Amino acid sequence: MPAVRLVLTSHTSPVVCTGSEIAGQVICHYVSTTDVRSIKVWLVGKEKIEWRQGKTTIKDSNKFLNLLTCVYEQGQPPRIEFPFTFRLPHDYPSSFEDEYGKVTYKLKVVVDKKWSLDDKLKHRLTVLSPIDLNRLPYLQTPVAWRGQKGMFFFCCDPGTIDLAVKLDKRSFVPGEVLTVQIQCDNMSKTNVLSFVVKLKRKITFKKVSSWGNSERTSVLEVARAHVSSGVGAHGSTIRTTFLRVPTNVEIPNFCRCLMLEQSWILSTTAILSGFSFNLKVRGAISPGHVPYTEGGTSQNADAVNSAFTSGDTSTQRDEEDPPPPYSECV
Structure with a gap:
């Protein structure tokens, strides 16, 4: 003993x-x-x-x-x-x-x-x-991100593709289903074949001592949704897709940490036809463990x-x- x-x-x-x-x-x-x-x-x-x-x-x-x-x-x-x-x-x-x-x-x-x-x-x-999340009520407000891509063709009107992504709130908890609204205005001659929505967790590890700076990142894809129908040239569309956050996803809390920080990124990619580079829109959202309730009772x-x-x-x-x-x- x-x-x-x-x-x-x-x-x-x-x-x-x-x-x-x-x-x-x-x-x-x-x-x-x-x-x-x-x-x-x-x-x-x-x-x-x-x-x-x-x-x-x-x-x-x-x-x-x-x-x-x-x-x-x-x-x-x-x-x-x-x-x-x-x-x-x-x-x-x-x-x-x-x-x-x-x-x-x-x-x-x-x-x-x-x-x-x-x-x-x-x-x-x-x-x-x-x-x-009851202690962070401002995260319950809607959020939107927008991106634009100019399409360049020799001796032709280039045209643009506008992509807007909307969420009804900027927070989530494990097991929740996120409703993602995608609006695409295609004023170019290139077809938008489909849309891909991803939720990723990025953790940054930083050395903060006075004798040097260095960092590493760890990226994990948490969830993905695919919208198979896109929009043709000179067309517009609004699509709604649902992204389910796994119940077993690990959400750390790094408050008071100096060397570790996390960010959760929702990215939406418009897949373009031909040899064009895809259009991607990214935005940060915030995770939680305790869901928000009306009245914000913690x-x-x-x-x-x-x-x-x-x-x-x-x-x-x-x-x-x-x-x-x-x-x-x-």
Whole structure:
């Protein structure tokens, strides 16, 4: 049996939600505590990036959360169990892991001993940080993007193709169906064969230390819709298509992060005939976890935490068990 163990008492698994309480016990199995000067527990949140660039390894890190509590100091009555409590603040990043970077949380225990090496223990956590769209009511307004392409022909009237894309709001949640309206005015001699609508997630990893700048991006296509009917030369059309966002799509929350940021891009491409380059219109939309309700009532942390982790029936885990990834918790 290890000399030091950590057990969570507030959760049945190492999955917690921002705004919730994290309570547990440090359990020590020492013959005597006379040589123990102190027992301290940290709650640490950290973002880290790393990748290879040629023969050089680019890496950087930032500690955005560092809470400390001392559960035992020399002179106190000896005991075996040392309780601790942390309140995980609101509006902090969610756990995340990718090829180029990650956001991690952990509980760290250090037993400071007089005449021997300190005993240290780390216990990893998976943190959910739901984005509540009720706190962002401005995202419920309609949005539109427009693009134009000039068609050039030798000794001919070039003509133009205008493409406009409209959404009834600029936000979405997993499982939602987006209604995309496409309006195309083709004043050229080129046929528009079809339209392709894509939703992509782009995550940028940036090194922000003073001794250099570098970045990497990770792009994931989340959903796609195809409109097979286009519009001929000198014609106009309005098409409506539906884009379903998968229920299992991972939507991280990078608030307070300096090195990781995300953007969600809705792109609509008009596929042109012949050797013409296609016309593409892009626009940014915002994801969420908690859908907007009329009146904008925001849910509290306990309600959101219960909703996100209600399906978890796992038992208590000790410090050797890795927490589940974020993608399995949502």
